[in-house]
Amino acid sequence: MFSPFKAINPSLERKVLTLSYHFTIQSFPHSRDEIRRIFSIVIMPRGRVIEAESGSFDDLEEAAKGKHVKGCFFERGAHRCEKEIEKWLNAREEREFRYGEVAFVQVKIGTYVNDCDSDCKDPSCKNIDSERVASQDDIMRACSLLVKRLPESFREEIRKDAAALAFLSKRLCPHTPWLSMRLEIIQYNACWRWHQDTYVGRSIVTYVGPGTCTVDDKHVIWDAFERRSVDNIPNEKCVLNEKVKQMKTNAVLLMKGNAWPKISGKGLVHKSPEEGRIPPKRLILKVDLSNSPVRDISSDDDENQD
Numbered sequence: 001m002f003s004p005f006k007a008i009n010p011s012l013e014r015k016v017l018t019l020s021y022h023f024t025i026q027s028f029p030h031s032r033d034e035i036r037r038i039f040s041i042v043i044m045p046r047g048r049v050i051e052a053e054s055g056s057f058d059d060l061e062e063a064a065k066g067k068h069v070k071g072c073f074f075e076r077g078a079h080r081c082e083k084e085i086e087k088w089l090n091a092r093e094e095r096e097f098r099y100g101e102v103a104f105v106q107v108k109i110g111t112y113v114n115d116c117d118s119d120c121k122d123p124s125c126k127n128i129d130s131e132r133v134a135s136q137d138d139i140m141r142a143c144s145l146l147v148k149r150l151p152e153s154f155r156e157e158i159r160k161d162a163a164a165l166a167f168l169s170k171r172l173c174p175h176t177p178w179l180s181m182r183l184e185i186i187q188y189n190a191c192w193r194w195h196q197d198t199y200v201g202r203s204i205v206t207y208v209g210p211g212t213c214t215v216d217d218k219h220v221i222w223d224a225f226e227r228r229s230v231d232n233i234p235n236e237k238c239v240l241n242e243k244v245k246q247m248k249t250n251a252v253l254l255m256k257g258n259a260w261p262k263i264s265g266k267g268l269v270h271k272s273p274e275e276g277r278i279p280p281k282r283l284i285l286k287v288d289l290s291n292s293p294v295r296d297i298s299s300d301d302d303e304n305q306d
């Protein structure tokens, strides 16, 4: 039988048949999750991970503006202080720090776009809006605070990375209110499963150890991905190993999350690098953008361990 879909594109025909099956054979009503899962099979997200051309923070910023870019990175070889960083890391363990977190700073860098009318009775709107936004000097001070316990030999290098990523993030998302930065030693406490982050965005540098694994949307097997938690589907069934783009040590990666302004669909699909009985120990810098504070500093309660 002639199929117009097959004539145009055989894979499109398969998707249309899958959609027909779900809507005609299976019983109605579908739950909202089920309908979203079905449509995720048919409407292929087009997000990509791209390499910034000449390998600089400026190029990274430009690359991140691309419509379908959900992740961008640049490589820069091994860190100039790799040996010193390794020596420092080898003398420490993840368990010595809460969640492996060596240092954490958080600053308010933007104001919420408040859609409420003038009669809004929600006190939180007014409380949030009344908070002072960090100046350029405040952000620089936060970066210095982040690295102050690191050895002098590589402290300044990491501070410069944090500052470059902080200002780049602020320029890309000027209406995102919160910036948080962390230095982490990660070995066992990692997100091994493919996932998308719920917050606005994250920039990440792995100074020692293997880098983050990412994938273009078109290489995600969405049906398996959407069911991975419920049906315990292994990573390799969600993304074929040969399609994974893994960051090299010391590469700079920017990942868009579900809440990135005007993102098409959801955020970049990614995961921590290889696991195993004794995973490699890593030193990581994270620079995050979020719509709410990651931590209530007053109670020291971390709510975002994604």
Ligand SMILES: [Fe+2]
Residues within 6 Å of the ligand: 191, 195, 196, 197, 270, 306
């Ligand atoms: Fe993540």
